[in-house]
Amino acid sequence: MDLELLTVGTELLLGFTVDTNAAFAGQALAGAGVRVVRRTTVSDDPALLRDALAEALGRTRLVLTTGGLGPTRDDLTKKVVADLLGLELEFQEELWTALVERFARMGRKISDRNRCQAEVPRGAVVLPNRWGTAPGLWISGELGEVIMLPGVPIEMRGLMTHEVLPRLAPRTSARVVRSRTVRTTGIPESTLADRVSDIEATLDPLTLAYLPGLEGVDLRLTAWDMESTAADGLLQAASERLRVQLGDHAYGGEGDDLAGILLDECRARGKTIVVAESCTGGMIGQRITAIPGSSDVFLGGIIAYADRLKSALGVPDRILEEFGAVSEETVKAMAKAVRERHGADLAVSVSGIAGPAGGSPEKPVGTVWFGFAGDFGVAAVRWVFPGTRDEIRARASQFALFGLLRHAKSAGA
């Protein structure tokens, strides 16, 4: 089943808005066995929209539009579609009543301008929108079918998932494009490739993509044009093989944050965590506390950005003077001090040169020292990260979480 996407909005063409709807729709449709063969974006211009719509229907007879269903005069999609398919717009009293009630619930007064949102092309199926005011519409005409969804991302996603995909399901082939991600961290891409090369050679018909990012390399397995149960089975088995092969370098799937994995691990073992951050400036704490319920594991810590806060924490001045703030001795002292001060099981400390200034031949920009303290004692490791200031800080935060996870898992911690 082939379909074309038509996204409508002057702000999309002008680049004021990034078209995230298109990506969501593409993934959702491919995963349900619908092939998106082309995507077109046009401005809020009725003639240009009409042309693009007619061309798309001529190619596939099935078009999904996003945008242009709101109450302002820029919102032309419904009118243009009805016009092209030769259908009149009818005012539906029950849609209007629902709209008036919705506004009342939100304590707002509805305007006459919204009346057009209760107009529906004759014979269209109305897709109820629980997330906003403009319902989706599904129209069939001689030229083909048009599914219209609003452009607001949360509304578009809700309607796609709960109204469009279930209605398409009986008509799609069972053949789908689906993927599954295994996140990895703390291992360079080339080493990773060596480690999984034996598995990679036997993945066919799945493909494997390496997606390097600031949190590590994501491995994306994809099943192309395959029966859905077979696809899910192969993806499950292959991701499991990758996880076993990569040990603790592999964690979670698409959208999972290492901080969440760390919290689960610590919670299961009854361990608490504190941090002492210099160059990351609070980023590690911020990532951990982004996870709901982190307070039973994460106590807090120190942002020791200036050297005098490192001293106040308990790093001896002679260490700062002799070895500098970015050194093995300093991060060890930071980790030990913050752990003891707050009576935590595990502590991590970070001190580095995020740049752009401050580098030297011995300690180039990107140099970061990490300290860890626990029942095992104190340990430190140095890493040199590539990239901009933001990138170095993000990579360092991820590495700190990875180190904490390793120490939380090890028996002696």
Next chain:
Amino acid sequence: MDLELLTVGTELLLGFTVDTNAAFAGQALAGAGVRVVRRTTVSDDPALLRDALAEALGRTRLVLTTGGLGPTRDDLTKKVVADLLGLELEFQEELWTALVERFARMGRKISDRNRCQAEVPRGAVVLPNRWGTAPGLWISGELGEVIMLPGVPIEMRGLMTHEVLPRLAPRTSARVVRSRTVRTTGIPESTLADRVSDIEATLDPLTLAYLPGLEGVDLRLTAWDMESTAADGLLQAASERLRVQLGDHAYGGEGDDLAGILLDECRARGKTIVVAESCTGGMIGQRITAIPGSSDVFLGGIIAYADRLKSALGVPDRILEEFGAVSEETVKAMAKAVRERHGADLAVSVSGIAGPAGGSPEKPVGTVWFGFAGDFGVAAVRWVFPGTRDEIRARASQFALFGLLRHAKSAGA
């Protein structure tokens, strides 16, 4: 001058990649007086790409493509374009030499697979790519002109800015679409609208858009289809009027972070800052330290997530017991203690209920108390923010920075 954008890549249609190139290209071209009338995305399929290209050239005779210039067999754009325009591909020795040298500089060995990247359609202008390996190409044929850029965002942006726009400039009309953003914070959208309504009524021919986000409401002024000098003059004057009217609620322009404005203000006044963060968990420190050179103003602070860290900081236990961690008394004690401990000029403290759990009728999810300490003494303010956990934390961080900025500017601080 009308142009169509053609973005090429199966991963775009499948939604694995969000098409940020399209947004960048749209803004850059509109700002230079080129009207992007349509954007089309096709997969890495030569027949579908050829169809879409021929149709686009038929409409505008000027097409800009992104993607499909790499060394793999998926990279078909150059071949398809040359084929459609009836031009042969020629191997260019000097391009190959440059490529070999580039690989050598990066310590990598070039593969024969890369030879195709030195092939150029006969008569094409080569646009040198300083950011990667695939040069851009500009071809004219009987059917029209095609500008080809690589899909890697940093390469696409560099080539657009330094190679494409300067070459288009002599041919474009002087009429452009340009916008300018005035960022605002600490003021609700409805109050903002009231405050600027007199100015808004006199902006014509500029338009004003309200773009609410987690850091406040951005005001975007846009000049549509206007001579470029006139557009810049009107945008400059209007944004200045908005700034004057909104006082310290207005700060910076598109892409500016309030943290940078705060650091500049403090630096100019020789003031230092510390933080004591509970529900934001390090987010304020992280945002401040994201700005290079923040160390002369920002000393660091405490992530007092667990109550025992609030006690350790110096919040009396009877305050925590009597008023709770999310209270005026607690944030005042936190701000006072962290300022005194580290001898800073200004301190902010934050304690709130970010949810999703932990709310109560008296203190619903979203309730956040802020404390400020300085030469003026100690102050506190409460705010209730809407949204998810992430959104509440982001809004609270922004409000903390805004409060610090106000206190830094006030004489007594």
